[in-house]
Amino acid sequence: MSDEQNSTDLPIYDAQKRRVDRASKEKSVKIALLSCGSEYAGVQAEIESAAKDVNAQLVYPEIPVDELENIGRDFGLEVASPDLKLLMARAKSIIKGDVKVDAVLITTCFRCAEAAIVRNEVRRYIHNNINLPVISYSFTERTKAATLLTRMEALTTVARRKTLLSREKQKGLTVGIDSGSTTTKAVVMRNDEIIGEGWVPTVKVIDSAENALRDALEEAKVSKEDIQAIGATGYGRFLVGDHFNAQVVQEEITVNSKGAVYLADRQKGPATVIDIGGMDNKAISVDDGIPGIFTMGGICAGASGRFLEMTSKRLGVDITELGALAVKGMKENVEMNSYCIVFGIQSLVNSLAKGASPEDVAAAACYSVVEQIFEQQLQEIEVNEPLILVGGSSLIEGIPLALGEFLNVDVLVPPNAHLIGAVGSALLASGYVEE
Amino acid sequence: MAQIIIYPTTSLILSDLVRRFGHEPLVMMEQIREKINTVGIDSPPLNITGQEPKKGLKYAAVEVPAGVRGRMALVGPLIDSAEAGIIVDEPDIAFGCMGCARTNELTKYLIRQRDIPLLEIYYPRTEDEGKEFVKQIATFLKELNNNSKNSESEEEAN
Numbered sequence: 001m002s003d004e005q006n007s008t009d010l011p012i013y014d015a016q017k018r019r020v021d022r023a024s025k026e027k028s029v030k031i032a033l034l035s036c037g038s039e040y041a042g043v044q045a046e047i048e049s050a051a052k053d054v055n056a057q058l059v060y061p062e063i064p065v066d067e068l069e070n071i072g073r074d075f076g077l078e079v080a081s082p083d084l085k086l087l088m089a090r091a092k093s094i095i096k097g098d099v100k101v102d103a104v105l106i107t108t109c110f111r112c113a114e115a116a117i118v119r120n121e122v123r124r125y126i127h128n129n130i131n132l133p134v135i136s137y138s139f140t141e142r143t144k145a146a147t148l149l150t151r152m153e154a155l156t157t158v159a160r161r162k163t164l165l166s167r168e169k170q171k172g173l174t175v176g177i178d179s180g181s182t183t184t185k186a187v188v189m190r191n192d193e194i195i196g197e198g199w200v201p202t203v204k205v206i207d208s209a210e211n212a213l214r215d216a217l218e219e220a221k222v223s224k225e226d227i228q229a230i231g232a233t234g235y236g237r238f239l240v241g242d243h244f245n246a247q248v249v250q251e252e253i254t255v256n257s258k259g260a261v262y263l264a265d266r267q268k269g270p271a272t273v274i275d276i277g278g279m280d281n282k283a284i285s286v287d288d289g290i291p292g293i294f295t296m297g298g299i300c301a302g303a304s305g306r307f308l309e310m311t312s313k314r315l316g317v318d319i320t321e322l323g324a325l326a327v328k329g330m331k332e333n334v335e336m337n338s339y340c341i342v343f344g345i346q347s348l349v350n351s352l353a354k355g356a357s358p359e360d361v362a363a364a365a366c367y368s369v370v371e372q373i374f375e376q377q378l379q380e381i382e383v384n385e386p387l388i389l390v391g392g393s394s395l396i397e398g399i400p401l402a403l404g405e406f407l408n409v410d411v412l413v414p415p416n417a418h419l420i421g422a423v424g425s426a427l428l429a430s431g432y433v434e435e
Numbered sequence: 436m437a438q439i440i441i442y443p444t445t446s447l448i449l450s451d452l453v454r455r456f457g458h459e460p461l462v463m464m465e466q467i468r469e470k471i472n473t474v475g476i477d478s479p480p481l482n483i484t485g486q487e488p489k490k491g492l493k494y495a496a497v498e499v500p501a502g503v504r505g506r507m508a509l510v511g512p513l514i515d516s517a518e519a520g521i522i523v524d525e526p527d528i529a530f531g532c533m534g535c536a537r538t539n540e541l542t543k544y545l546i547r548q549r550d551i552p553l554l555e556i557y558y559p560r561t562e563d564e565g566k567e568f569v570k571q572i573a574t575f576l577k578e579l580n581n582n583s584k585n586s587e588s589e590e591e592a593n
Contacts (some may be wrong), residue, residue, distance in 0.1 A: 037502020099513030109500030141488035141501040
């Protein structure tokens, strides 16, 4: 291994080690694993590894075998697979209180129709009957612990840190850094107000975070030494958190839920948060600012901000101009044959060649992204109003417009929606400001 | 003695019956035991890895869920090497269970596709049916013994 590789790998290893150390100091969380096929798909070890990293203990509720005979009728969903019957029986035992757990993870094979029906209905059943954070995930043999980690982290955070999550006002002088896949954002907040912000493309994780923070501090006219607490989120959160010695290092599900309801001033009651990121999307059902059911996309780039970025490049406009174009266009004038980022762009190019206007193409691109989010993610959560759209893509006017048309609801894009992760982090970090 | 694939492939009762009549039952437990006892990078008992669903591609296409292909990586070779088979239809879960209905369907289909002596019988629900169930299996297993003895005699005569 070369020295250069060494210098890159070591900080990551250290950050991971410190993350595990950090989690091991917190209270262990019991997660009920309701699964079908995870052992035979070879992903059980990955699930266990992710759970270990966040200091969670996986629990398998015991049930009498004869209960499996009647569970179909009891639950109301009669299926053929015994492991899915077991999954439903275990869910029932959690609701009955036979087993005490802090959170629930439901996971089944990707591409199994029977399992998909059970997974969705069991998640809804748990959500409607008990106040526990619950997520579901469909795996392939390629699912790795790293993929599951953010989800596990969110589950354990909701279970562990309800007091921190109940914070509704930012106090003191705090910084939030969101090290995203495409851009790095930083905000400086003082007494419930954003006084400085930085937004730079993510190149080298730590350098970009330093640059974003420098811009934010300059605008806020404060020095680094005056900062009372720092929160980090996003893909690079562990490295960044480690570098700045952050008090809060938190995944995006929790932070963005908190940030969205804070910026939209809808901190009480139910809400739905949709974050279209550069590399993946999050759809989160929120109650009092705390995430309940959530999904994270990330398999297909065609449903992410990256697709919009590529469309704007092809149209020869800046990404900030794409939204204004889309609002003027007619998506019906463009035939989109694929959701794929490569073939989707090809469809747009073909339409341009046939005489479609850039406005129509921009509208079709926005519609395509929203359509995929609707089909692949919103079916898996409870969509309650207000629907809060956040993330950089929310500033592209065509996106909230298309989403509103799709769901027939008013889409709320709060001020500073692009800074959601940074604001949420600064807000949560203020819980560590000493009185 | 014949190697006999049984369905459900985890049935202890059926496996025991087969062994009592002098045959070798081909069962999932043996495959799992081998996995657990074989020293590898992934220590027991979690040594079914992402490789198994890939091996299962021999029996099911890539669009079939990973859990089915992972199971088929264990059951498929048993079906391939079987000299006879016994399928018990609509069994009780306690009689033996592979957990996944799609794997069950594919397993039974692949056994039926083999050109081997096959007994297909319904799981008994009453005591009388139970007696008849054991009798039919016993007859099938004895006939396998007789057939193999006859074919051995024929070979010797030739």
